[in-house]
Amino acid sequence: MLIAKVTCSHHLETYISSQSINSDVVIACIDAFFPAVDKPTVIVTDQASIHTSDAILDKVEEWKQRNITLFELPSYSPQLNLIEILWRFIKYEWIEISAYKSWETFVASVEKILKEFGENYVINFV
Template sequence: MVKQRSKRLNALGFLNRRNDLEVYLFERSINSDVVVACIDKFCENLEKPTVLVIDNSSIHTSNMMLEKQQEWLEKGLSLFFLPTYSPELNIIEILWRFIKYNWLGIDAYESWENLVKAVEYIFKHFGEEYIINFA
């Protein structure tokens, strides 16, 4: 008998301290290809020079990511890598903790459908109903 892996919901997001959020949900693993595609999409809407703060995970430091840095810089996006092992400096980590430990109700875990619906609801209403005070 083949053991079936449980489904996994992954999110990749861009967040600033004004609670502006752009998020992408995936039912697959996130690798460098996915991150690059999301950053490329994010660059399409840049209106001014922007700094993207990211951690040093392997998908952020891959050759693919490093090769795209100059192209992104020309579009107005520069990358700032946080020191190793410093999730407390990454505001998106604060968002993930709020979602997991404060905003998702126990009923969200009753089924896959409930989980997806609850997470999508939070993201749709983030900045209005769901707010983080970064002050």
């Protein structure tokens, strides 16, 4: 499981875990990624149930007061979701076939790519 904060300027922060993702994990990650903001911040989410749950909706007003806004993408729009674009590059261009030998090598390969994103692995949003 990966939760990531990615920007068009090649800045990436990730939260990697083997636990299942639920709304509580998403909330914890948002609060950890954005403990304080000094300018308006927009978080782009898809319409997955973990992003639209009552638990998330209960936090929206608090986040607004902290200058954080959630923006929900339209259904079926992976081309607008930066993390989906990142996954497509990882899956089809950057990950080596040898990464699939075992779960451990796969995880290590993905973590390496994520750590080197912006340096050795770059997406040009033109």
